[in-house]
Amino acid sequence: MRVLFLTMLSNKDIRDHVVRMPLRRLCKKANLHPDPMENARLVKESLQVLLSPDSKSVDEQPYEGRRLLEVEGGWLVINGEFYQREMARMIRRSKKTLWQREERERKRMKNDGQSKFSNGQPVQEPDFQPNGVTQS
Numbered sequence: 321m322r323v324l325f326l327t328m329l330s331n332k333d334i335r336d337h338v339v340r341m342p343l344r345r346l347c348k349k350a351n352l353h354p355d356p357m358e359n360a361r362l363v364k365e366s367l368q369v370l371l372s373p374d375s376k377s378v379d380e381q382p383y384e385g386r387r388l389l390e391v392e393g394g395w396l397v398i399n400g401e402f403y404q405r406e407m408a409r410m411i412r413r414s415k416k417t418l419w420q421r422e423e424r425e426r427k428r429m430k431n432d433g434q435s436k437f438s439n440g441q442p443v444q445e446p447d448f449q450p451n452g453v454t455q456s
Contacts, residue, residue, distance in 0.1 A: 321366040324350045325387060328370075328395065329403055337400025340393050367395075 327350040328339045339346070346363060353359040367388070374385025382398070383389070389396045397403065 321369050323352060324363060324366040325370060328388070328397060329400075329407075332397050332400055334404060337397045337404075338391060338393070339395045339397065371395075 324346075327346070331341065331346075331349065332339045341349075343360075343363070347356075347360050350363055350366075351359065352362040352366070370387040371390060372386065373383075374381060377385045386398060389398060
């Protein structure tokens with residue numbers, strides 16, 4: 321059921337959140353089982369669950385917890401706008417994480433070349449003698 325719902329989220333129209341495709345194509349895209357007959361049965365079962373009220377929830381939910389509504393030409397993802405915002409937020413977060421990782425690497429690479437310098441001047445390292453006494 322989860323795979324079918326994610327398949328539908330990725331194939332919905334971003335303007336009106338309707339998944340417009342024949343059941344046969346939805347079955348192919350979801351690919352829940354290698355056997356085509358079993359795949360079709362699983363997709364139909366999953367669709368029924370997504371179209372039905374959520375009987376396990378104790379909280380009040382919009383549309384009684386349904387995830388989809390059957391509309392002319394397809395299925396409406398009920399909270400489509402919410403899922404779209406969440407996906408955009410996750411993408412932004414992922415891009416920011418990647419940018420931060422690359423920025424840290426750039427700084428590390430820059431600092432590796434200047435590790436023996438302080439304020440642009442070479443750091444004078446103490447001269448260690450075998451007897452343990454240092455000379456400056």
